[in-house]
Amino acid sequence: MHPHQDGPLARLRRGHEDLVLELLRKHGPLSRAELGQHSGLSRTTLSDIVTELIESGAVVATAPGTAPRRRGRPVEALTLNPSAGQAIGIDFARRAVHVSAVNVAHEVIGSASEPHDPGLPWEERIALAERLVGTLADGALRLGALNAIGVGVVGPVGDPDSGPAQPWPSTDLPALLRKRFQAPVLVDNNTRLAALAEATWGAAAGGRDVLYLRLSHGVGGGLVVAGALHRGAYGLSGEFGHIAVESGDGRCSCGATGCLETVASVGAVLAAYRRAGGHADGLAELLGALEAGDPVALRTLEAAGTHIGTVLAAVCNAVGPGVIVLGGELATAGTPLFEPVERALRAHIMPISRDRVDLRPATLGEAGGALGGIALVLHESPCSAITRPLRADPARPRAEEEDP
């Protein structure tokens, strides 16, 4: 047995190892210099720790040359061993289930998706999720190595400790999933998770202060604040779709009137287009009309975009993001939407902030919620187990790996 295995020295060392693993889990590949900066550990200590982690199989060093630096000779990058642990994300959207899986080296190893009737009972949605995860398991995902699940759901979700602001529809979703997959489960609002995903892998990758707005059948969003998912006191943040807009008087699904959602959701924009004399059965036709240069369609998007930009300016003045990401089906309209959004944003944001915020289209599409579930696991999972591999040393029994 390792000397001092339960003594303070061993615990100290264990603490340092966990710190290094957590940094690699959170940031992805890092050089030794970057690890030193983030961890605050001395070069000697860090070198000892890294050597042992590589020997134990938890960490892999890429050969110099595969990761060239901008200047000077290429440096070795350290990364978590891709086979040391895995996480999946499940997004229970209104009309579909999306699943994604990444290994702890932050590599997406698979995604799957299936639409369903909005009225599908929860038991069947969960079975569908399990089936989709199974299709990933056939490939690269080894369910036995599954370490945590991040789950997105529609509607407000409160503090993880205090549970959801609204009860789960008819069933205790986290408990059910925990039982099915034999892994810890973290749950949050799926639009908020999409924000975290865009800030982790998507349009705002690496952004520490990000505003994500989703323009879909509903209008919602999420904030990443100082690198972390923002929740608010009751899990009711990011509700940009329910900010009142000037001259808005439509009744909203939330019970209020004049919300952004009543003028900027896919349905609201289609209705406005038809009221102005346009003909479109669905968004695809409206997008076609835009592409064809239909002035009615362009004016309709201009009106919606102006409302959106005005609301974004208000939120920017309050929160000060560095990047705004526009997602959802309506955002696929591109320039005819982004131009008026940008114009209204610049007109109403504090002049000093005008050139400090970047407006970008989302890049993750409908996989965002599931990928955000994974990002949540990588950022917040309380189970450091996710990056604790089995040691090769048979003298150290498995049970000890689970000590606090």
Added chain:
Amino acid sequence: MHPHQDGPLARLRRGHEDLVLELLRKHGPLSRAELGQHSGLSRTTLSDIVTELIESGAVVATAPGTAPRRRGRPVEALTLNPSAGQAIGIDFARRAVHVSAVNVAHEVIGSASEPHDPGLPWEERIALAERLVGTLADGALRLGALNAIGVGVVGPVGDPDSGPAQPWPSTDLPALLRKRFQAPVLVDNNTRLAALAEATWGAAAGGRDVLYLRLSHGVGGGLVVAGALHRGAYGLSGEFGHIAVESGDGRCSCGATGCLETVASVGAVLAAYRRAGGHADGLAELLGALEAGDPVALRTLEAAGTHIGTVLAAVCNAVGPGVIVLGGELATAGTPLFEPVERALRAHIMPISRDRVDLRPATLGEAGGALGGIALVLHESPCSAITRPLRADPARPRAEEEDP
């Protein structure tokens, strides 16, 4: 000398001590059980650490009985030794310098304030601050025990690492203060610091998600998010005064038009009162008219309050605070302002959030900025030195206390 003084065991122990001191610094008095929960240390380890910290004079245990529990027998509370270290806050407001001092047990040991001409040069402002701090030092503050200074300034302040968004007017304020007071200096926007102070000692004490709006000659504010001061990507957050309001068309000092500040600052409200036929040279007269039930004054406050409540609702939908604190001179108007604010807030906030947010008047008055400077030091000071007392043990030289 202590055995293993520079060895890993000593460093581990030192790390645990710092953790315990930091928790007491951040939370104020805690029971041993609470310390155990927050620190994650075992009972035995914690007991050893606490015993040594008490022996060294860094921590004081209150006798059981002075802090009765709600149920069962009273428990001992642990707190930092009030004489072990001190912090001061300085608020360089537009027309006054405010200073406050607390000991590390979170007790305010003095405050002082002096108005000045808005054009007073920075060198003289700093000299004034030094004089005011001196008046505190005559009393309970021992400048030799000063461990850090938190400073509030007008205008945007960026990330501490990247410096202010705008250069300091004509001088390097932090360096000058550091030299004068021989202590580390943290700087932030003074209105944002007032938000942190209200969330620490004031109307929202203990609140983790707090929105603070200050209605003064300007209109600004700050957000406390998940217990920490929120800054935004470029230190430009909390600018609620520059959110556009419906039908607002006045030119704002920020360069935009229609900002909340153009209808809800003290000057804007006075101007609106006069336009409606009221007579008031200053805010005091307007407040008098309100108290006397002057219907023109009441209607003027109603209009301003409606704009304020509408903007607050927008920010609440985005950010989800549990408490809103209204401060600044205009907030002293009380009910004639708070009623329309609350009405508009409830009309425009998502119905599900209506009963989840509390609107409260600020309680710290103009000391808020300076107290917030102290709160910043207590929350964020990188110098763990602030809670490292001189040891009684003469065998441990002072220089070692300053080791990293």
